[in-house]
Amino acid sequence: MSTFNPTMLQGKVALITGGATGIGKQIAITLGQHGANLFIASRKQEKLEAAQAELSALGLHCHFICCDVRNSDEVEAMIAALLKQYGQLDIVINNAAGNFPAPISNISYNGFKTIVDIDLLGSYNVTKAAFEACLKQQGGNIVNITAPFQNGGASFQAHVAAAKAGLDSLTRSCAVEFGRQGIRVNAVAPGATGDTEGMERFAEASPEYGVNCPLGFVGHKSDIANAVLFLVSDAAAYITGQIICVDGGSSVDLLKMGQI
Ligand code: COA
Numbered sequence: 001m002s003t004f005n006p007t008m009l010q011g012k013v014a015l016i017t018g019g020a021t022g023i024g025k026q027i028a029i030t031l032g033q034h035g036a037n038l039f040i041a042s043r044k045q046e047k048l049e050a051a052q053a054e055l056s057a058l059g060l061h062c063h064f065i066c067c068d069v070r071n072s073d074e075v076e077a078m079i080a081a082l083l084k085q086y087g088q089l090d091i092v093i094n095n096a097a098g099n100f101p102a103p104i105s106n107i108s109y110n111g112f113k114t115i116v117d118i119d120l121l122g123s124y125n126v127t128k129a130a131f132e133a134c135l136k137q138q139g140g141n142i143v144n145i146t147a148p149f150q151n152g153g154a155s156f157q158a159h160v161a162a163a164k165a166g167l168d169s170l171t172r173s174c175a176v177e178f179g180r181q182g183i184r185v186n187a188v189a190p191g192a193t194g195d196t197e198g199m200e201r202f203a204e205a206s207p208e209y210g211v212n213c214p215l216g217f218v219g220h221k222s223d224i225a226n227a228v229l230f231l232v233s234d235a236a237a238y239i240t241g242q243i244i245c246v247d248g249g250s251s252v253d254l255l256k257m258g259q260i
Contacts, residue, residue, distance in 0.1 A: 010035035014038055017094055028062065030229050031091065039064065039085065040063075048065075051064070069122030083134060090138075094143070096123075101202060120170070143185075148189040151165075184239065185240055191246065192209055192213065224246050
């Protein structure tokens with residue numbers, strides 16, 4: 001049973017990019033289970049169809065569209081399709097992201113650009129299109145899915161850290177500019193999160209990844225989704241421009257003495 005009121009998002013419409021799989025799908029499920037109507041987007045039709053079937057089987061109301069967030073024309077078409085379907089948009093979750101662990105020597109020029117294009121520019125495209133098409137008139141909530149490591153050096157993640165540092169900056173700038181229009185903009189930074197593609201890749205690169213955080217266990221996708229749910233709820237009505245790490249405390253454990 002949820003800690004939150006199951007009708008708290010009744011009448012709201014939520015867009016989740018990258019919503020067909022992993023953390024994005026769990027965010028969709030959690031928002032849907034608290035009353036939101038859902039619109040999920042990703043690049044792959046078959047993954048969207050499978051996710052829609054799964055969400056429908058849970059009794060959730062979900063539509064989808066194929067969209068590459070790097071392409072601003074596709075993003076504008078996505079927002080138009082959502083508004084045609086639901087007539088409103090209240091919650092935008094910028095979750096679509098790319099990642100591969102690699103040292104800088106193995107990241108090509110295009111590899112670095114690809115991650116910045118998806119994580120940073122893609123989030124900007126969706127934010128801008130949603131803002132212009134509806135949020136600026138009616139207000140709403142934006143949550144960007146970022147990362148917990150970009151304030152330090154991040155080996156094997158130079159491309160992702162650079163993109164997410166930009167996304168954090170965008171989060172704060174949008175919060176400042178959009179506040180008077182009734183739009184709150186926040187971010188959630190997942191640490192090691194079990195049962196995700198990202199976790200599989202990192203566990204391959206480093207088997208210890210995630211388990212040595214202060215809380216001593218790897219997080220669940222629902223931990224991330226619950227933080228998102230809180231941020232889009234009225235309980236967070238005075239919170240904007242913030243980045244909440246959901247990482248078992250790893251981002252504050254600089255000396256890692258607790259594990260010695
Ligand atoms: N190591 C090094 N370079 C890599 C790589 C890896 N594991 N995976 C991709 N790249 C490089 C490619 O070689 C290419 O560069 P090049 O043109 O110089 O060869 C560039 O990145 C783009 O890759 P490509 O697969 O053509 O682009 P894409 O847009 O189809 O997909 C990703 C890029 C990163 C999104 C995709 O490969 C991917 O990993 N998707 C999984 C998403 C994911 O893990 N999400 C969880 C986020 S935590």
